[in-house]
Amino acid sequence: MSGARVGVVTFPGTLDDQDAARAVRLAGAEAVPLWHADHDLKGVDAVFLPGGFSYGDYLRCGAISRFAPLMEELIPAARAGLPVLGTCNGFQILCEAHLLPGALTRNAGLHYVCRDQKLRFENVDTPWTSDYAPGQEVVIPVKHGEGRFVANETTITGLEANGQVVLRYVGNPNGSLNDIAGIRNEAGNVIGLMPHPEHAVEELTGAPGTDGLGFFTSIMKALVNA
Amino acid sequence: MARVIVDVMLKPEILDPQGQAIARALPRLGFAGVSAVRQGKRFEVDLEGPADDAALAEVRKMAETLLANPVIEDFTLRVAE
Amino acid sequence: MARVIVDVMLKPEILDPQGQAIARALPRLGFAGVSAVRQGKRFEVDLEGPADDAALAEVRKMAETLLANPVIEDFTLRVAE
Amino acid sequence: MTLDTVGRAHETPDERQPYTELGMKDDEYARVREILGRRPTSSELAIYSVMWSEHCSYKSSKVHLRQFSTKAPKSDALLVGMGENAGVVDIGDGWAATFKIESHNHPSYVEPHQGAATGVGGIVRDIMSMGARPIAVMDSLRFGAADAPDTRRVLPGVVEGISSYGNCLGLPNIGGEVAFDPCYIGNPLVNALCVGLLRKDKIKLATAPGPGNKVVLFGALTGPDGIGGASVLASATFEEESQAKRPSVQVGDPFMEKLLIECCLELFEADVVVGIQDLGAAGVSCATTELAAKGTGGMDVRLDLVPLRDPTLRPEEILMSESQERMMAVVTPDDIDAFTAICNKWDIPVTVIGEVTDTGRLVMTWHGETIVDIPPGTAADEGPVYERPLHEPAGQSALNAADPAMLPRPSDLRAALLSVLGSPNIASKEWVTSQYDRYVRGNTVLAQPADAGVLRIGEIMPGATTTNRGIALATDGNGRYAKLDPYAGAQLALAEAYRNVAMTGAVPLAVTNCLNFGSPEDPEVMWQFAEATRGLADACRALGVPVTGGNVSFYNQTGSAAVHPTPVVGVLGVLDDVGTRVRSGFTEEGARVVLLGETHEEFGGSAWAQVAHDHLGGLPPAADLPAEQALAKVMAAAASRGLLTGAHDLSDGGLAVALAEACLAQGVGCTVSLPGDDAFVDLFSESSARALAAVKPEAFAEFVELCHKHDVACYGLGVTGGASLVVEDVLEIPVDELRQTHQATLPAIFG
């Protein structure tokens, strides 16, 4: 057994933490629960910020969570290179914390949407995506009411030019600019995506197929080879 | 072209979970001295013509039927300077 | 006890689907003469003390860091009469 | 303002009290005076009026609901039966499931979003109060005609309310129904179901034993929610002119409820709860009287300690407040600190408001003065019981005589299929279900579009004994059938839910129900109610599945026009190995398509009669319960032996719709021929106890033998494959065209 330890954060109102921990384990790593109110990253090698409605998504999704004591530890660690993946509410928190550019806003259709979403990988140059290939198409569920990625023009141009767009929707569910479903920071260690890979890791449950498992096997390999 | 502002707030006796969650979070974020927060909606309605009485009556009707939910919300209306 | 109002609106260049949906619905509901609608948020922040300069500075910081997201939103702040 | 104390009640025996305004009858009020030996205080009146209301006391339905117990089939699975917050069923390997369905019809008409949201919140707390972790929700919805303007207000609001509340709780939505009929225009039916999981030896009950134990209120603060009635009371009693406006609408806070769920689970895990009760319709009144009545018999409560959102609330209003997201627990003095610490961790307000006693009295004080002193059982259990008069509705025989056999039949069956498939009742409900999170918690094996929702239970709780089991749930109801014959209609609702569960390979175990009817004071409605309960009780006995609980919703009517009698039935079943579950529809090419069950010419209340002729008349299909049971046995055996690649039951729209839906499931077409000699009857009749099975070709002989063994008629219709639905010599429709027709309807109406 490897020593790869992936932290899974729980805020009040986090919902997909159990799923994320299961996915981490299925990939062969250890899932370490991290609690929002602790100033303690427990020495993990990577962090997964799961989806949900932290603080009820009141005010703006992720707006209150980003001030949590745990975030005070996580923000500098991420800046220093700790691999961090945020999905859905986790992505929103990463944007609110300015670890990723842009913001996630109300879906253009004004409805919450849960569906099995076709996606295309654009850039796989991150510790969370090395098991995928550029151009590869996968199906992974989305489920959100506020997933429309927006940023000013310079930011978008920069993201595209630097290869920071990781995932694009094939059939845009929410009106995101440039069909953007997931991005990474410049260094490549912090990624945010609206889709939920942790819901596509087993044949029996969740979305059809196991297309999401690659995120977890990728980080596992990255940590073991590190 | 005139702009009318419609402010919509939950009636005072109705629970405002959003406002409460914000108010509860503030001390933890280092903000002291706030006793309550309520969150509502603000609409900017741009008119094609001037904000005369007829137009304001129209916006009022719009607020009553569409912008606010009279079962749980109150609204106020004013012309932007 | 004073009340400070913080109005938060999406920056003009950011798409506002809620405002647009309302504007589109208006003609169907028989309202004419509206050229655009934008929807934002309004916060009523009740202070324990008076709305003096120190308190207002505090609320401004709160608005900048918490109530509004500067990436997509602008805010204004005023003391309620 | 004068406080109406027990002392004052003694001194002013003749003071007029506004019991009529609170919905109490003269004799009910007289009975309260008799119980107490004096006039009630206004607080006591508040308690009795809510506890003896139809909603809380079941005074009109009780005599009929008894049949669910007296006729109950013997069942080893039933751990807790009717009468508790929710029934509990043994699902094996040390695990138990608890489930219940409840209505929030009227609030959802007044304020669709909040009404539906708080409906979900309420049923989830019911499940929590059994000591369970809520693991999924379902919603059964009925609206007026799809294109009616008010439906465009009500439906999107209701769906958004369920979506925002349920999604925020992190409970997957695994199924439900959406139906339309003009009869529901002023009375939508919003029924929400929740299912929870617990260890068999950890069931919690609403009880307050042990004098000296503390009574704890935790969760949201109490505000002036849903207490229109109480303001009447306070102002009428005290000539108070300007009572603040009290909203009858309650607003829910799903975030608080999510914290409450996690908090309760930690409390149960730490074993610091003696008894627990959710605060539902009658708030503190209900929780205190019921806990006290089921415990040692007495309780002292300091009502002024109840933490308030609005400090101006009067005691009567606190007693009647329906503020959401609150729970009450009984805790030993030794455990209070541990209990409080867990609440604090989850940011949940917690307050000790009283103590259990053995006095046999529920005594409440307000700043030291006694305002309530009653025997709690008289409020909780000894409410009035009515045998309401009933008789068959005047038009019933004319309705039954209007046989659909006389309706002109279509010459173009292809067009007939498409028009039924695209009609709002049959059309895809994806516009609704795509707003619900069906994946959260990672245990959803089947959800829409499936005949039943299926959950894996092995990974749900920490410390779970390893198990491969799963549970399946379905809800069904058909107001059109029940209008034609409420006895049969209730049986058909049960039969359909039972059949839907059986389609997954699960063995149906237990039943919950929500009975939505008009006014019980109308003898014709009461007849419908009596017939439906009798039908349901008889059918539960025949199928061997006990009723574990449910809910009655009366007064669903506008003026004198009642909704169709609408019993909605939920069935829970168990799969020993969830890995063997059968998926819905055709999932692979090359499977043999088999029709199970007998088709007769039955068009009363059918989808075709409605869509083609806007007709409701005749008699509903016969409910053949032994045949349903045999069908379920075949499915369970076939699933566990792995003979099937898919299945789908036949219901509204008959074989035609079932074939189309089976093709749509995964985009796999089929080529079939019809067994009978009247293609129209074969395709559109709605005979019950029928299903489609997609059988692995190599298992065909074994499957046929299985059917023979259980005496289930089976017809090989053809094979799956291709990109079209082909009914030889009758019609051919590309799956893409089916999809287009099926999916376009609701988005075209609701945007």
Ligand SMILES: Nc1ncnc2c1ncn2[C@@H]1O[C@H](COP(=O)(O)OP(=O)(O)O)[C@@H](O)[C@H]1O
């Ligand atoms: N209100 C709802 N909430 C959740 N799921 C729903 C709802 N309405 C329909 N569904 C799901 O959509 C699918 C199709 O519904 P329906 O055609 O009514 O099924 P059936 O005829 O088998 O009862 C089923 O999986 C059902 O559970």
Ligand SMILES: [Mg+2]
């Ligand atoms: Mg079905």
